[in-house]
Amino acid sequence: MKNMENREFISVIEQRRSIRSFENRPVEKEILDKLKELTLRAPSGGNMVMYSIVEVNDRQKKECLAKICDNQIMIEKAPIVWVYLADMQKWVNYFMESGCKEKSGIDVRRPGIGDFHLAMQDTVIAAQTTVLAAEALGLGSCYIGDIIENYEQLQALLDLPPLAAPACCLIMGYPKRPTSPMQRRPPKESIFMENSYAEPHLEELEKMYKDQEDFLREHKTLPYDNNGTIADYYYNRKYTSAFMKEMNRSTEVFLKRWVEGN
Ligand SMILES: Cc1cc2nc3c(=O)[nH]c(=O)nc-3n(C[C@H](O)[C@H](O)[C@H](O)COP(=O)(O)O)c2cc1C
Incomplete structure (x- = not known):
């Protein structure tokens, strides 16, 4: 085991945390190029690389993106903003424009939700590869989940065709310290299961999230005057929130567009 360890890489994973505040300096071109190269080393289904990444560096577009993403101003201020798109458009264009149907005699089919799921997997795997590569290069990063809200506005901002759907977004730069x-x-026993799914209920769930609940209590962020549980916290702030409702609406729109193609 000892000989196989790559301590530096392990500590990259152990030390990573989301960074939301960046030094006010650009990231050098060679670092950016390396980040792109390393991102592309991510595995992908059949090596089809079913994603594209739009780097948003136009100031007005960044401002607009921050608004679309629940007014998160840190997006405007981040030196690097990458929007990850699950992208079947390029392959469908290639199939159509190179005459695959005519040569094979096989009828064209519509892209379905399986294509969508697979392309999403490629895309998120690439994004997490970027996160670890960024960390190893001395950069910090944070995902922006709100990128899947307000699809119509994002679609217009980035010119998205039906088969290039938003998956996730990363902001990156040199971390401001501290x-x-x-x-x-949660403890690993609560996440890793053996051979079948073990559905957790109240007792197990309270144990599972105890450490995280303690953290929120220490920071006085639990609801009901800090007497609520972590379930109350997520129920009120996330699960029943307006942004979650918007995320569900918006996702339905781009999924429908992917499947129907208009
Ligand atoms: C899918 C996803 C969406 C996220 N969206 C946001 C976001 O919109 N804004 C934000 O500040 N952090 C966002 N985060 C960061 C999480 O809040 C963070 O990963 C989590 O609190 C754990 O903290 P850590 O990354 O420092 O370990 C997101 C993370 C993921 C994986």
Whole structure:
């Protein structure tokens, strides 16, 4: 085991945390190029690389993107903003424009939700490869989940065709220090299951999220005067929130467009 360890890489994973505040300096071209090269080393289904990444560096577009993404001003201020798109458009164009149907005699089919799911997997795997590569290059990063809200506006802003759907977004740059504290995680026994799914209920769930609940209590962020549970916290702030409702609406729109193609 000892000989196989790559301590530096392990500590890249151990030390990573989301960074939301960046030094006010650009990222050098060679670092950016390396980040792109490393991102592309991510595995993808059949090596089809079913994603595209739009780097948003136009100031007005960044402002607009921050608004679309629940007014998160940090997006405007981040030196690097990458929007990850699950992209079947390029392959469908290639199939159509190179005459695959005529040569094979096989009828064209519509892209379905399986294509969507697979392309999403490629895309998110690439994004997480970027996160670790960025960390190894001395950069910090944070995902922006709100990129899947307000699809119509995003579609217009980035000119998205039906088969290039938003998957996720990363903001990156040199971290401003000190950085925020490490977030806690559930214990591994509660996440890793053996051979079949073990559905957790109240007792197990309370144990599973205890450390995270303690963290929120220490930071006085639990609802009901800090007497609520972590379930109350996520129920009120995320699950029943207006932004989650918008995320569901918006996702339905781009999924429908992917499947129907208009
Ligand atoms: C899919 C996804 C969406 C996220 N969206 C946001 C976001 O919109 N804004 C934000 O500040 N952080 C966002 N985050 C960062 C999480 O809040 C963060 O990963 C989590 O609190 C754990 O903290 P850590 O990354 O520092 O370990 C997102 C993370 C993921 C994986």
